[in-house]
Each structure stands twice: as C-alpha cells, then as structure tokens.
Amino acid sequence: MDSNKYLVFAFNGETNCFVHALLNAEEFYEEGFDVKLVIEGSATKQVKLMSDLENEFANLYKRVKEKDLIDCVCRVCAKKMNSLDSARKQNLKICDSLSGHVSMAKYIKDGYEIITF
Numbered sequence: 001m002d003s004n005k006y007l008v009f010a011f012n013g014e015t016n017c018f019v020h021a022l023l024n025a026e027e028f029y030e031e032g033f034d035v036k037l038v039i040e041g042s043a044t045k046q047v048k049l050m051s052d053l054e055n056e057f058a059n060l061y062k063r064v065k066e067k068d069l070i071d072c073v074c075r076v077c078a079k080k081m082n083s084l085d086s087a088r089k090q091n092l093k094i095c096d097s098l099s100g101h102v103s104m105a106k107y108i109k110d111g112y113e114i115i116t117f
Helices: 017-029 040-052 059-066 075-080 084-089 104-109
Strands: 005-012 035-037 071-072 113-116
Touching: 005 017, 005 040, 005 104, 017 035, 017 040, 017 059, 017 104, 035 040, 035 075, 040 059, 040 071, 040 075, 040 084, 071 075
Parallel strands: 005 035, 005 113, 035 071
Antiparallel strands: none
C-alpha cells in the first residue's frame, strides 16, 4: 500500500509498549504523515495512568493529546480496565462500532495502513 496515512493501534497495556506507540505516533506527525492513534485492549488502562502528572511519561502523553493524535479509545476495554471515566474526563472520543470495540475496517476503508503495538 502506497500511503501516507497510518493508524497506530495500541493494544498492549505494558507501559513500554504503550510509550513506543505514543513515540511513533508523534514521530509520524512530526514527519508530516496523517497519523491517528487508537487505544484498545489492555492499553486502555494507560489512559488513566498517563494522565497522572507524576507519571514519568505524562508529558509525552500530554503532547500526543495536544496534537489531537488520539482518535479514539475502546469503550468495552476502557470499562474493563477502569479507565473509561478518565477517558471521558479527558474528552477523548470513545468508540464502540465493532461489538463495543474499535473497527479497523473503517480505517482501512479510509486509506489508513495499520500498525499495532
């Protein structure tokens, strides 16, 4: 696929994996690519953890949010990971078009190449 549109799907809830998703999304943005970040699976717990200003990666998370790179957070997974309220308080878009989860097909139809973490 010859595209300049990338969707970074963060699934893994382990902090280092999530940080790499944030770093790559930010780099793609800085390089001029059309990039979006979707937070799914156990990664949704990071929405709450990264919003804590004491978190060592809070500034990175804040920059990604300020650049409006987070396209949506999975409703079902955020609820399971106890971070749905935090996502809502942060005014993050909540998605649930695929049986409560985020649809990858929607992004592929829009021309995005998917990268998962």
